[in-house]
Amino acid sequence: KLMKVFVTRRIPPEGMKILSAGGVCEVSLWDSDEPVQRADLLKGVQGAHGLLCLLSDRIDAEVLDAAGPNLKVISTLSVGFDHMALDEIKKRGIRVGYTPDVLTDATAELTVALLLSTARRLPEGVEEVKNGGWSSWKPLWLCGYGLSHSTVGVIGLGRIGMAIARRLMPFGVNRLLYSGRTAKAYAAEVNGEFVPLDTLLSESDFIVVSCSLTPETQGLCDKAFFSKMKKTAVFVNSSRGTVVNQEDLYEALKSGQIAAAGLDVTTPEPLPTNHPLLTLKNCVVLPHIGSATHSTRGIMGALSAQNLLAGLQGTAMPSELTF
Ligand code: GLV
Numbered sequence: 001k002l003m004k005v006f007v008t009r010r011i012p013p014e015g016m017k018i019l020s021a022g023g024v025c026e027v028s029l030w031d032s033d034e035p036v037q038r039a040d041l042l043k044g045v046q047g048a049h050g051l052l053c054l055l056s057d058r059i060d061a062e063v064l065d066a067a068g069p070n071l072k073v074i075s076t077l078s079v080g081f082d083h084m085a086l087d088e089i090k091k092r093g094i095r096v097g098y099t100p101d102v103l104t105d106a107t108a109e110l111t112v113a114l115l116l117s118t119a120r121r122l123p124e125g126v127e128e129v130k131n132g133g134w135s136s137w138k139p140l141w142l143c144g145y146g147l148s149h150s151t152v153g154v155i156g157l158g159r160i161g162m163a164i165a166r167r168l169m170p171f172g173v174n175r176l177l178y179s180g181r182t183a184k185a186y187a188a189e190v191n192g193e194f195v196p197l198d199t200l201l202s203e204s205d206f207i208v209v210s211c212s213l214t215p216e217t218q219g220l221c222d223k224a225f226f227s228k229m230k231k232t233a234v235f236v237n238s239s240r241g242t243v244v245n246q247e248d249l250y251e252a253l254k255s256g257q258i259a260a261a262g263l264d265v266t267t268p269e270p271l272p273t274n275h276p277l278l279t280l281k282n283c284v285v286l287p288h289i290g291s292a293t294h295s296t297r298g299i300m301g302a303l304s305a306q307n308l309l310a311g312l313q314g315t316a317m318p319s320e321l322t323f
């Protein structure tokens with residue numbers, strides 16, 4: 001008898017193909033590009049053996065209870081797992097799959113693009129070309145900040161942080177600082193200096209946040225944090241929105257406490273179009289597209305499907321979360 005799987009969104013075809021082949025499971029798909037409503041999620045998971053979800057689905061005790069005792073595997077099409085109540089999942093003996101590594105390059109690349117766009121004011125420049133603000137080549141116009149001879153600070157030098165650092169060094173970065181829980185031996189490759197957060201904040205010209213969202217990092221970037229940064233520094237976040245206190249970031253940008261910010265993640269997502277951050281020229285906001293290349297999303301789809309099938313069959317997953 002086929003096992004039941006609920007998929008909470010249209011996923012790349014690479015993933016659907018794997019799920020439909022092999023005669024392991026019968027797929028019930030939330031056949032939309034928009035998120036499943038809570039009530040439909042609770043209904044959709046009923047009796048499911050497997051759940052394939054996204055980072056926009058909150059997987060908590062209520063969802064697990066709605067699914068019932070059949071549920072043995074949850075596979076998320078993301079590297080982040082802060083949307084899942086892992087303690088509740090563990091209690092029920094459910095295995096979890098996720099998609100690390102395969103999105104590291106795409107996410108690092110996007111983060112570098114966002115950093116450069118923010119520092120060199122590309123969206124403002126594009127806007128000026130379109131709206132007639134470009135009157136002449138002007139020596140003092142649209143000046144920003146460059147990476148050459150700069151100090152870069154990375155908060156969270158994990159897989160993605162390291163990939164960002166590797167890509168930034170060839171721009172002529174002078175020092176690469178990082179902070180986090182522990183020093184990393186692999187940081188030697190980018191001459192990374194493990195420093196206290198306060199040192200990183202006061203000495204960096206660019207600050208890149210690439211840590212995971214945990215109780216420790218939630219709200220880490222607040223008023224005190226921004227007040228320790230240089231007034232000429234550029235802040236970039238491609239991790240999770242709630243690592244940042246957005247009211248404090250708004251004030252820091254508005255008052256000139258820091259130079260600019262580039263965000264690929266916000267609270268909430270989507271960010272309402274009337275949000276104060278969107279009124280600021282020195283804030284570049286992207287719609288959480290770190291891993292959004294055609295090939296990366298295809299690979300993420302395939303990996304999440306393989307993780308799910310392995311979980312259903314009780315075999316080793318290509319990428320199982322240990323927790
Ligand atoms: C994206 O943010 C992910 O967690 O994959």
Ligand code: GLV
Pocket residue numbers: none
């Ligand atoms: C810029 O275009 C220059 O010629 O300096």
